[in-house]
Amino acid sequence: MSEKEKNSPILDKRSSRRTFIKNSGLTVGGVVLGGALGSLLVNKDKTATPEAPAHTETGAAANPNVALMFFTPDEYRMTQTAVERIYPADDNGPGAKDLNAAIYIDHQLAGQYGLNSKDYRLGNFYAPEPTQGAQTKILNKDLFLLGLKELNNYSKQNFEANFVELEAADQDTALAAFSEGKAQFAGTSSSEFFNLLRKLTIEGVYADPLYGGNKDMQGWAMRKYPGSRMSYVKEIQSETFVKLDPQGLNSHMGH
Amino acid sequence: MATKLPKVPVVVVGMGWAGGIISAELTKAGIPVVGIERGKERKTEDYLMGHDELRFQHRTELMQDLSKETITHRNTLNMRALPMRNYGTFIVGDGLGGAGSHWNGQTYRFLPYDFEIKTLTEQKYGPNKIAPEYTIQDWGITYDEMEPYYDTFEKMAGISGETVELYGKRANPYPTGPMLKTPVLEVFEKATTSLGYKPYMVPSANLSEAYTNPDGISRAACQYCAYCENFGCEYGAKADPVVTVIPVAKETGKLETRTHSNVLRLTKDGNRATGVIYVNTITGEEFEQPADVVVVASYVFNNARLLLNSGIGTPYNPETGKGTIGKNYAYQVSSGFTTAFFKDREFNLYAGAGALGIEIPEFTGDNFDHSDLNFIHGSGIRMFQYGARPIANNVVPSGTPSWGAEFKSESIRWANSFLKIASQGSSMPHKNNYLDLDPEFKDAYGMPLLRMTYDYTDQDRELVKYMAGVTSKIAEEMGADIIDTVSEQAPFNVNKDTNTHNTGGVIMGADPATSAVNSYLQMWEAENVFVVGASAFPHNSNFNPTGTLGALSYRAAEGIQTYLKQGGLLV
Numbered sequence: 001m002s003e004k005e006k007n008s009p010i011l012d013k014r015s016s017r018r019t020f021i022k023n024s025g026l027t028v029g030g031v032v033l034g035g036a037l038g039s040l041l042v043n044k045d046k047t048a049t050p051e052a053p054a055h056t057e058t059g060a061a062a063n064p065n066v067a068l069m070f071f072t073p074d075e076y077r078m079t080q081t082a083v084e085r086i087y088p089a090d091d092n093g094p095g096a097k098d099l100n101a102a103i104y105i106d107h108q109l110a111g112q113y114g115l116n117s118k119d120y121r122l123g124n125f126y127a128p129e130p131t132q133g134a135q136t137k138i139l140n141k142d143l144f145l146l147g148l149k150e151l152n153n154y155s156k157q158n159f160e161a162n163f164v165e166l167e168a169a170d171q172d173t174a175l176a177a178f179s180e181g182k183a184q185f186a187g188t189s190s191s192e193f194f195n196l197l198r199k200l201t202i203e204g205v206y207a208d209p210l211y212g213g214n215k216d217m218q219g220w221a222m223r224k225y226p227g228s229r230m231s232y233v234k235e236i237q238s239e240t241f242v243k244l245d246p247q248g249l250n251s252h253m254g255h
Numbered sequence: 256m257a258t259k260l261p262k263v264p265v266v267v268v269g270m271g272w273a274g275g276i277i278s279a280e281l282t283k284a285g286i287p288v289v290g291i292e293r294g295k296e297r298k299t300e301d302y303l304m305g306h307d308e309l310r311f312q313h314r315t316e317l318m319q320d321l322s323k324e325t326i327t328h329r330n331t332l333n334m335r336a337l338p339m340r341n342y343g344t345f346i347v348g349d350g351l352g353g354a355g356s357h358w359n360g361q362t363y364r365f366l367p368y369d370f371e372i373k374t375l376t377e378q379k380y381g382p383n384k385i386a387p388e389y390t391i392q393d394w395g396i397t398y399d400e401m402e403p404y405y406d407t408f409e410k411m412a413g414i415s416g417e418t419v420e421l422y423g424k425r426a427n428p429y430p431t432g433p434m435l436k437t438p439v440l441e442v443f444e445k446a447t448t449s450l451g452y453k454p455y456m457v458p459s460a461n462l463s464e465a466y467t468n469p470d471g472i473s474r475a476a477c478q479y480c481a482y483c484e485n486f487g488c489e490y491g492a493k494a495d496p497v498v499t500v501i502p503v504a505k506e507t508g509k510l511e512t513r514t515h516s517n518v519l520r521l522t523k524d525g526n527r528a529t530g531v532i533y534v535n536t537i538t539g540e541e542f543e544q545p546a547d548v549v550v551v552a553s554y555v556f557n558n559a560r561l562l563l564n565s566g567i568g569t570p571y572n573p574e575t576g577k578g579t580i581g582k583n584y585a586y587q588v589s590s591g592f593t594t595a596f597f598k599d600r601e602f603n604l605y606a607g608a609g610a611l612g613i614e615i616p617e618f619t620g621d622n623f624d625h626s627d628l629n630f631i632h633g634s635g636i637r638m639f640q641y642g643a644r645p646i647a648n649n650v651v652p653s654g655t656p657s658w659g660a661e662f663k664s665e666s667i668r669w670a671n672s673f674l675k676i677a678s679q680g681s682s683m684p685h686k687n688n689y690l691d692l693d694p695e696f697k698d699a700y701g702m703p704l705l706r707m708t709y710d711y712t713d714q715d716r717e718l719v720k721y722m723a724g725v726t727s728k729i730a731e732e733m734g735a736d737i738i739d740t741v742s743e744q745a746p747f748n749v750n751k752d753t754n755t756h757n758t759g760g761v762i763m764g765a766d767p768a769t770s771a772v773n774s775y776l777q778m779w780e781a782e783n784v785f786v787v788g789a790s791a792f793p794h795n796s797n798f799n800p801t802g803t804l805g806a807l808s809y810r811a812a813e814g815i816q817t818y819l820k821q822g823g824l825l826v
């Protein structure tokens with residue numbers, strides 16, 4: 001583990017590179033696969049010493065929905081790091097990373113949202129006035145990947161390391177630059193990427209767990225939101241707060 | 256080449272509230288109707304998985320597919336209009352039921368003042384109260400003439416409410432009693448009562464109790480499940496054309512609905528329409544449906560667009576003020592509001608209903624003196640308990656960052672401890688706010704998009720500022736710990752959330768020179784075309800538009816029946 005990772009308050013043991021690979025199931029019988037995976041281990045982060053990963057924990061594969069259909073493992077890890085800065089773990093409960101917001105984003109970008117299939121895409125794309133909404137030809141899936149790339153470029157230029165290796169405070173500085181439209185970006189403003197990242201993070205924390213985020217409905221539990229229930233006739237008349245355990249849409253199946 | 260179908264007496268374009276009401280009334284009278292709808296078939300069983308905030312609200316499942324069709328917008332005449340590429344400010348319905356499936360159900364009547372706004376404003380404040388650029392005009396109908404139609408609509412939908420003294424006289428009380436006055440609404444009630452106002456429960460189409468309407472349609476009571484706006488109601492408690500007027504029309508055996516059918520234009524012969532051309536959006540096949548009467552009952556935007564794309568009626572010209580199609584497009588203003596945060600109180604904000612609200616009538620219309628004010632008309636000052644869904648509601652005190660540790664802890668801290676005192680303000684027409692065809696952008700079928708030229712006016716900004724002050728005082732009286740008031744009306748932004756209360760473009764009136772349709776919504780320039788919807792409003796009141804749209808639809812249905820018997824202009 002690098003010094004940076006050790007010192008970073010947000011990269012605890014669970015988010016170390018070794019555990020990432022372990023949890024991502026990129027090993028076969030404890031042996032790291034060669035080829036692309038070997039280079040992933042060695043080349044991307046020269047300061048990190050590859051360690052022999054331990055066996056996959058049984059819990060890691062318990063939910064078959066926690067797997068990637070869009071991101072590369074690197075992109076996934078970076079997304080996990082970024083969403084955690086948007087919505088970090090605290091005394092209230094888990095952050096976006098442990099709520100599987102990055103899995104949610106992976107699944108969204110792989111589907112029709114990633115392809116902007118319900119957006120108007122015809123005609124010329126002119127530079128808009130501030131009141132005219134986004135006029136970018138870049139698809140959501142590409143905007144997100146471009147954003148990750150530019151986030152790394154920014155991190156290297158300003159902090160001489162990849163985004164995931166930065167101190168949390170520096171990660172925040174980088175994200176703030178993107179949110180304010182101050183970071184370099186091809187084809188649109190960096191704020192467009194940041195807005196997409198923020199929007200998808202909040203959705204990944206609070207959307208029904210059927211979409212892959214909001215793990216175990218903990219996003220809802222933190223704010224005492226009961227999820228999807230059929231009736232609140234009784235609760236709505238109560239003078240005091242009525243706390244209900246969250247229920248997902250799967251509770252309506254079979255009705 | 257379009258396949259020509261056999262002629263029918265009446266073809267209706269769009270099967271939302273307007274099209275549904277017209278279809279029910281005509282088929283009950285024995286007149287066959289073909290209803291053409293661009294979206295899909297719908298029924299309450301479709302909403303079993305309806306409590307899905309992401310799918311229905313944020314991915315706009317029930318809304319018009321913008322990849323096929325949108326509008327373009329510019330704030331002023333000298334800007335280039337650009338397409339609204341994704342949703343932001345308004346959400347346009349699609350499918351059987353139209354916006355009547357995804358609406359909240361707040362169902363008001365407009366005020367007597369609204370229908371005679373020009374006459375009454377001049378009577379009370381003189382001819383120069385409002386600058387001539389604000390093209391207000393009387394509606395060609397009075398509240399008293401509208402009353403029976405309101406009554407019919409409210410009985411059909413089962414509106415739940417209570418009589419308000421300051422509003423127009425009612426022949427009958429609301430068919431069902433008001434919604435539950437919850438502890439949340441009582442906070443507003445207590446504060447406004449002690450300030451001397453008379454709060455009332457907002458009239459609701461969410462049904463406070465089980466109800467059977469005059470057509471024999473029975474519906475269950477609202478369960479306060481908190482999924483109304485953007486969502487369909489799995490109980491059928493929320494009045495929706497799909498659970499009210501459309502089944503009544505179908506029961507007659509005289510309504511044929513054709514879904515996935517998008518009308519491109521009306522066909523015409525001289526100053527009469529001869530039918531419509533539509534495309535099957537799944538197969539791409541084109542059809543021509545000839546008809547004796549064409550009822551244009553789509554949303555505000557397409558009502559104007561279809562006429563413009565068909566060369567029916569005279570387009571409005573903002574330079575000369577002449578022409579009527581596209582004139583007096585109006586909206587609403589809701590930027591004056593206060594968020595009140597309570598440190599030691601948690602409310603059951605997860606529960607709610609779309610029309611579960613309370614309001615004071617004292618600042619609506621001309622119910623307060625405008626002598627020393629730089630605006631006319633007013634706002635409903637109101638508080639709703641919609642159900643605070645978690646993706647959409649991350650409300651934090653001003654100055655809180657929009658992401659990061661502080662954002663997270665603050666958004667969780669206040670998740671059940673904030674109340675919003677809102678104002679929904681009227682919108683006066685302005686000569687430069689109008690609708691026409693975009694010169695460049697087209698829909699997926701090659702037809703020009705509608706271009707909206709619109710921005711808020713000085714009148715709007717003054718009104719918002721004034722109403723913000725009222726909301727702030729109410730929050731103080733509530734004893735809130737943190738009070739955040741917004742009082743500035745920013746320029747109109749096509750991606751900023753406001754509401755879907757668009758009006759005008761095919762306005763009604765008594766004079767063919769200044770209006771497109773008469774008080775039966777019959778076109779002056781094409782007597783067998785009826786254009787039904789909020790497109791007929793010459794201005795927008797401070798109230799939600801559906802009640803008035805519904806009432807006008809009943810009147811138009813009456814007019815169409817008369818026209819089929821005797822022909823000619825009805826007024």
